[in-house]
Amino acid sequence: MRSIMKKVKNILLLLSFSIMTVILSCKRNDGYNDPVSKDPTKPGVVSNVKVTDYNGGSYITYDLPNSENILYVLASYSIRNGVTRETKASYYSDTVNVEGFAKAQEYNVTLYTVSRSNVKSDPVTVKVHPLTPVYELVRQDLSLQSDFGGVNVKSLNLFKKDIGVVITAFNQSTHQMEVEDQHYTNTDTIDYSLRGYSTASREFGVYVTDKFGNVSDTLKHTLSPLLEVMLDKSLFSTYLLPSDTPIGYGWVTSNLWDGRTDGSSAGWHTEPGHTPPFVTTFNVGKSYKLSRFVIWERPDDGQIIYSFAHGNPKFFTLWGSNAPSPKDASLPLSSAVGTVVGDWINLGNFRYPNPPSGLPPISHNAADNAFVLAGVNFNVSIDDPAIHFLRFSVSQNWENGDIAHFMEISLYGQPQ
Numbered sequence: 001m002r003s004i005m006k007k008v009k010n011i012l013l014l015l016s017f018s019i020m021t022v023i024l025s026c027k028r029n030d031g032y033n034d035p036v037s038k039d040p041t042k043p044g045v046v047s048n049v050k051v052t053d054y055n056g057g058s059y060i061t062y063d064l065p066n067s068e069n070i071l072y073v074l075a076s077y078s079i080r081n082g083v084t085r086e087t088k089a090s091y092y093s094d095t096v097n098v099e100g101f102a103k104a105q106e107y108n109v110t111l112y113t114v115s116r117s118n119v120k121s122d123p124v125t126v127k128v129h130p131l132t133p134v135y136e137l138v139r140q141d142l143s144l145q146s147d148f149g150g151v152n153v154k155s156l157n158l159f160k161k162d163i164g165v166v167i168t169a170f171n172q173s174t175h176q177m178e179v180e181d182q183h184y185t186n187t188d189t190i191d192y193s194l195r196g197y198s199t200a201s202r203e204f205g206v207y208v209t210d211k212f213g214n215v216s217d218t219l220k221h222t223l224s225p226l227l228e229v230m231l232d233k234s235l236f237s238t239y240l241l242p243s244d245t246p247i248g249y250g251w252v253t254s255n256l257w258d259g260r261t262d263g264s265s266a267g268w269h270t271e272p273g274h275t276p277p278f279v280t281t282f283n284v285g286k287s288y289k290l291s292r293f294v295i296w297e298r299p300d301d302g303q304i305i306y307s308f309a310h311g312n313p314k315f316f317t318l319w320g321s322n323a324p325s326p327k328d329a330s331l332p333l334s335s336a337v338g339t340v341v342g343d344w345i346n347l348g349n350f351r352y353p354n355p356p357s358g359l360p361p362i363s364h365n366a367a368d369n370a371f372v373l374a375g376v377n378f379n380v381s382i383d384d385p386a387i388h389f390l391r392f393s394v395s396q397n398w399e400n401g402d403i404a405h406f407m408e409i410s411l412y413g414q415p416q
Contacts, residue, residue, distance in 0.1 A: 043070050043113045043121045051126060055159060056133035056210075057099030060109065060126055064094065071116045077109040077128075079212060100212030104132040134161040138190070139208045139216035147382055148291030148414060149195035149228035151204050153183075161210070162186045167194050168205040168218065177205055177218075193379055195292075197225040226382075228291050231411040233257040235285025239389055241328040245278045246271040248403065253280045256409045261296040262373060263306070267407035270311070277317070277333055278394040278404035287322055287388045288413040290347065290380040296408040297352065299372045307372040308361035311403040314352050315396040318380070319344045320387030331393050337381070344391060347384045352376065352398075361398060375410070386416045 044065025052059040064070060073096055075087045080102035089096035098109050106129050113121040134157065141155040153165055164184045171178040181194045201224040208216040236257045247253070251269030258265070270278045297312040306312060319331060321343045329342035339346040353376065355361060355368035390411075394404040 039069055039115065039117050040119060041069065041115070042119055043067055043115045045121045045124050046073060046111055046113060049111070049124065049126050051128050053128060053130050055131045055137065056101055056135075056161075057097060057130050058109075058128035059095055059097055060111070060128070061095045062111070064091070065113060065121075067113075067115075069115045069117070070113050071118075072114050074112045074114050074120070075109050076112070077107060079107075080214065083213065085212075098128065099130075100210075100214070101128075101130040101133060102212075102214045104130060104136075133210065133214060134159050135163050135208045135210040135214055135216055138163055138165075139219070142206060142208065142219050144204060144206050144219055144221050144223070146223045146226055147193045147195070148226045148289075148412065150193060150197045150225045151206075151223055152193045152382065153190060153206050154192075155190040155208075157185070157188055157190060160186050160188050164209040165190060165192060166207050166209060168207075169197075170203040177203065191379075193292075195225075195228065199225055199227050226291075227414050228412050229415065231284050231288060231413065233259070233410075237283045237285070239281045239283045239326075241279075241281050241391075243279060243328050243330050244281055245274050245404070248272060251405065253282055256280075256282070256406075259408070261375065261408040263299045263301055263407060267296075267298060267405055269405040270403050272403050274402055276395050276397075276404075277331055278397075279331055279391055281389065281391045283389050284387070284411065287386045287416040288411075289382075289386045289416060290320070290384060290411060290413040291382070292377055292379045292413075293318070293409060293411045294375040294377050295352075295406055296375045297372050297406045299407075300369045305362065307369045308352075308355055308364050309398045311397045311399070311401060311405040312352070313394040313396075313404055313406055314398045315350070315394070316352075317349050317393045317395065318347045319391040319393060320347045320384070321345070321389045321391075322386050323389070326389050331391065333395050345385060347387070348378070348380055350378050375408070380413075 046062035048063040050061045070091050072091055073089045075096045075098050077098050078084050079100040085100055087096055087098055106127055109126045109128055111124045138155050138157050143154045145152050164182055167181045168177045169180045183192050201222055203222045205218040205220040207218040238253045248269045248271035251266040253268050255267050268280055298306040300307050323343040326343035329344055335346050337346050337348055355364040356371050357365050357368050397404055
């Protein structure tokens with residue numbers, strides 16, 4: 001028995017030693033940080049340097065010296081007063097990208113080759129002249145105007161770079177312009193509203209930043225936010241039209257304004273076996289210029305996954321009419337905003353967002369389901385006409401199936 005135990009101990013010791021050997025052999029290599037040679041020779045410099053400028057940066061190409069001891073090329077440069085950046089390019093590349101410059105002007109970039117012993121070459125100074133940085137291009141197109149309950153910011157970001165739009169407002173308590181909101185995006189079109197203000201006049205400002213810490217000047221206007229109220233759901237009523245999709249399972253349209261959003265009761269649900277668009281129509285009781293709306297899709301119920309799945313709307317359109325008794329019309333599956341079909345106008349095409357966690361829709365987590373339960377806000381253009389009737393048209397659900405359903409809708413705007 002002792003001999004057996006001794007053999008077991010020996011095996012365990014050998015396994016422990018093997019594991020330690022593997023751990024030690026897997027020590028992380030941080031790339032350029034540790035010298036991999038003891039050769040103290042100073043490397044040669046880059047030659048045949050050429051510059052290609054772009055918005056906010058420059059590509060610098062070069063020929064490397066004939067040496068096998070070079071590890072990388074280092075570019076050192078200032079992007080604005082007091083801020084220096086360094087960019088490295090591998091020995092296997094002939095180009096280094098220098099970026100983040102604050103202005104369209106001339107800058108000096110210093111290039112070094114660095115050996116495997118971390119020995120720098122003599123410097124080579126290159127002049128670059130980056131074009132207007134993207135954050136400044138966005139600032140040039142920036143507009144700030146009154147919106148329902150706040151202000152609206154519009155601009156273009158044609159290069160789809162990461163930028164931040166920062167809104168400020170005058171604070172009556174501190175008598176200072178204070179940051180009210182920061183909106184980060186890389187979309188090509190910026191159309192962003194900040195709400196929650198009274199109609200009292202105040203000074204608002206907006207400026208643009210980028211990931212390098214560059215900041216534009218501030219566009220300022222004194223504005224009076226427009227009145228925004230929540231539409232009175234007690235005035236809503238179903239307005240059934242022949243082209244509306246038949247109701248399924250008794251989940252009638254009027255459930256959309258009963259105030260129940262958590263999935264414990266019925267919402268609106270179409271009959272299976274139909275093709276999109278899935279449409280329902282209702283009367284909001286009086287004329288309004290809409291500002292936004294919130295929808296609550298059907299959440300998970302503990303047994304079945306509904307959030308970001310099943311018949312919940314993924315792509316949908318809001319149609320409106322201010323006619324006294326709008327007539328039926330077969331709505332297209334897709335159309336541009338502003339399209340008119342009979343008495344109805346396309347007020348906006350919308351896409352329900354993906355799970356905030358970044359997980360695949362079918363694999364969303366509890367926080368994503370909480371996001372669904374909280375309701376999701378969608379903006380309506382201030383340029384849209386007033387409406388008295390609405391049609392909610394689902395062009396595609398999350399499973400590309402033959403039904404549509406959701407729990408509740410709340411609408412906001414200005415009575416006319």
